[in-house]
Amino acid sequence: MGKTKNNKFKRPSFSPDGLPATPVKQTGDESEDEDSPAEELLDKLQSPSADVREYACASISRVVQQSQTIPGFLQRDAVRKIGPLLLDRSLAVRETAAGALRNLSACGGPEVCEDMVRQDVLTPLSALLRECCTGFDMSSSPTMKGQKRTVEDVANEAVNLLWNLCESSSTAVSVFNKAGLLDVLLHCLQRHPQNMELAISAAHCMHTVTEENEELVHSVNAAVFGVLENILSTTHTSMEYTLLRTLAAGSLWNLKSGLSSAQQSQTLTALATTLSHSLSLDAGELIPELWQSDHTDARPAGHEAEEMEEDVRDEKMNGRKPNERMSKTKNDISDLLPRDRLELREAKALLSAQQTSLEIIVNMCCSDEPSDDEWEEMSSSDESEVCADGMSDTNSSLFSPLCLSAELHKILLNHSIPQQVTHIITYKKTFMMFVVFIQICENPILILFVSFRMHRVQCRALTCLHNILSSMDTESLGGASGLQAVAQHLSSLVFSSALKDEEFLEAVTSALRSLLQIMATKNIPQGMTPHQLMIFCEAATSCELVSVRVNALAILGITGSSLSKEKNTADTLQLIGNALLNIAMKDSNLVVCGEALDALFDVFADGDEAEKAGKNINLLSSLKALQPGFRAKLRKEGRGKYSPCQLCVLDNIRINLKRFLSYLENLKRCLVDVTSS
Template sequence: MGKVRKTKARKVKNAVVSEESNEEEQLSNDSKENAVQTILDQLQGASVEEKYCGLQTLAMFIEIPENIDEVINQGLVKVAAPLLLDPASSVRNASSGMLRNLSAVKLDICDSLMDQDIMTPLTCYFHEHAESWIPDPISKSRDEDIDTFVQCVNLLLNLCESSDLAVKYVGQSRILDILPRYLDMSLFGIDIVAAVLQCLFVVVEDNPLAMEKIKSNCQKQLQTLIYLEGTDPSQLLIKTLSAGVIINTHGGKLTTLPIEMINQIMSILAKTLSVDHRFACNQLSSQVPLKNTSGKMEDPPKIKDAQILDKQIKAVIQMLDAQQSAIEIIANICSDEDGDDINSDSSSENNEIDEEICQNGNGTLLTEDKLPPEVLEALVNFEVFQRVWARTEMPAQNVVMILKDYEGSQLICKKLQSLQTRALLCVNNMISSLPNASLGGVNGIYKIWVDAGKLVFKQREENLNLLESATAVMRAALDKIKLRDSDKASDISLFNDLAISDIEIMLTGIRQCEVPEIRSNLIRMVGILALLLVNNLNDITSNVICTITDFIIEQSHKENEVWVLAEALDTLVDLYAEDETDYLAAKVKLVDKLAILAPILKNKARQQKRLPKEYKVLVNTAITNLPRFINYKKERVSKL
């Protein structure tokens, strides 16, 4: 009876809570709808004060993530965006700042902004307000107008980064004829020039129409900017961005530039990355106000001190922006695509070169052999890899917390995370593009693998972008070790200290991973690790290989994404391709287990037809190769 009464009481209590919760939710929704309606009324008001107040309120409203969908669904962008063309400079400024902040929330927000026709008023702003504008030193709205222009350029950058349609709009407008005039440092200053260069860096990439326009409109200005004197953060930012735009106007092909310009660009990238970002953040952390024992921020600095602090914060932000841009440039230089010649006419000549290079004893064309020799030489001479790798290290945790606690320096923490992630992605490209010696030899590559593993398995990072890039580095490092030319039997010595508990940490990490890209990297990585152990089979290594095999089989049955399943099965095919693994294959009953998974792969492939091209290739290859491998291994195992 007691249990029954308790159950009834709990139901009544829950019902009351549910009713209260529904009432609170209804009040919240009503309040939100009222706020949106008030903002709409103000944005459509007749006076400057009403419109300005509405934009300010909207700017605060979108700071709460839960409000973003309401703003989009109620079409507030359609009302706020035309205010970029308002006669009042204060309204234009408030509109540009709010829209820029909204566009920076996440990429799919930019798609929503495009759906609400943000490009029409934004394009009109550049045509009507930027075609001949020059900051007036005596104008009361000078600083406001400069900020509006910078915000509009940054808004355009965010839209073009996430939307091909936005890039198309830019190409059809006069924007690319207007922006080059803002590269005059003496007339417009560093903030404007930097904003324009950042935008052009994005818009010009892989865009033939934009390449030609920028080449014809500002090639000489860009070349002037890369030869600027000085090494303070603002100048490094300008020079780095200018170098990036120059490379992108040449289709990303450094080799189409004169050799002296290649050296100048590589020198700029090296100098930008030689600045110790951790030391700069350490110094800044000693200047910002701290929280006292009660958790409250100390008194804000006096006006003069505050201005000095703002300049210091701005300098660190410029330095981090410059370093991220440099890393993105290097990552593109070292990408696989960079090894392909842009002109198809020269393909036969390249093939002859490839054949010549292949006379290296095993007929294999290494990725580093495809990197243009002058580019490879510059990367090695300027120690670019070491400089990029240094950017994967964050400042001390206490320094990061101090910068995060002070509102004025919170942006630096976000930029540090972004820099670390981009640096790891760049390292991933560089590992496959540089010779072993430039990476510290096999022991150096192994250390990279270990250090990246600490980010993935030891620190339990919640930053998924960081985890994906770190796992990509781990995979690339093991790939590099696997492909090296020296005696592979000695590779096992690198993993002498790798305990079975370390393997279990990796396997547990994969089991708990919810992101397919990260899961795929980790599965391939443990597969390569097992493949390296095949070179020195004994009781211990055989046990590890079998453990990894059983794990990949187990994961394959649980895997929902067909392309990750294909990656896992392809990993097993690679692992057991060598004949010396026949007895291990028999031990784990590999043939029978793969025979069960083959139809599962086909079935999932039929269900998941809409895949990116590279994933389709992976899945189709696995479907083709798996039956052949099963038949081959079945015959081999039957003879044991």
């Protein structure tokens, strides 16, 4: 409907259990909090015994993973009580205090992160990070036997806390800039030969904090680019190094405006090389190989599972996270996997590297979106400047390759990025990978972990494909046969059981919508039968996610428009028309109603078959009947409920509805005149 924008990837906040973090409401009523452990644990923070303080921090770290307990801690000023322990004389207390604040920030969501920043948690955190960096060289010698914590363990927790805060709070990013903490992250990055876990955490944090951070871009110097480029040039073949290089590439992309024109060209080539290598790795082959190579002792699966569960219990009891990062996707259990298992770290790093690579490419192929002011200006433009499809003349070249610079376009093609993205979507070896992996592993926890991480990578690949389709020409994507093959696969994904997953359904319908639009403009046969299309739309339009319903209706309009140019399609067009009319009349969301109307305009705009089908479904009288209600609802709900972008498009549809009715009335009069003569 109207202008279809590229998706720009934004990272949401997630809690340790992988569920989206929900804002924690702070209430003054503590009557329901009588059994809360908060008061007792916070009192223990003041104990003269380091062991007691460590126990209290570790317990808080564990308890706050249940988000309903967080208000009890916040009401008792937990942040200001835990914060000073970041500089405790005991390394163990420092680490567990950072872990407690890390979990509080992740489980509490953006509002709690903002509150933590307001309570000045970044002051002791910054001091801790600087002390850790000073202590790296002194702790570089092998640790004493039996020593539990190292400076780098503390730094890793602290970096993850910083990452959480900067990801959720713009204020934290501003403090990060002013405090010059980029140097700290660089120091942690450079520890990759000694401590890869810390380096990856720092790389994740840098990738996040450099995004859309103009203030930081202006302050970077040659040394910053030197560190990142040195990481890109490493030749280590491990999956963890692949992830590290990918994250460094993401930071370089975010900071590219700080480079000279000559440097940008060289850096973009190195960046594309890194992304291409990451995407070229076949998880279907590598994950079973990683697992098999590390299990030559062939221990029984039952013993192995019991050992893992024991490891997890030990980690949780000590209030420590088994992995370097809070899980960031629903049902992701990676935090339950012990970090001393090399094959697990490598498998996770491989899938994380591919996910991150796809997210970077999504943003590379994303043109700048109009600001709210620009949308307002477009909305108030003269009606004569609006095209029949609801787009202004300035937006008519949506699917041209003009969204990318010629140089970037060439670099992506030279490194076969589009082909690698479509390969990941199809994952030809996925089925065999699972067969082999299940036979080797026989551990349901690990199988679940791998399946969900691969599912997430495929979701990112679908979003990436959507943006590539919107910014590259047909031949760049394999020509007609290449597009038909991808369309066939996307159609099969839509009808799969994954249809129940909203994230996946949104990604696959967005990609399919873009693909079918391109195929329609190039007169490439789409390959979906009308019956399949109706089943798809019946399922997708019932989804609670508005974007999925909108995509489904757009697909219906694109396909119907193509069918209207063919012979003997009136019956199918009649089915499509009835479905669109039903949604336009009954859906509670105006954006969805508008998309249904926009699709109707496309399907019944021209052609003998469309005229015949429109007459059979009483299209003219039905649209006349719904017009007053649509206009009234737009006036009543518009400004308060919908964005300027949505209002602009809805207003265009209101205008086009009036014009379309005039067109149908003229068509009817012409038919009457022909009949009477």
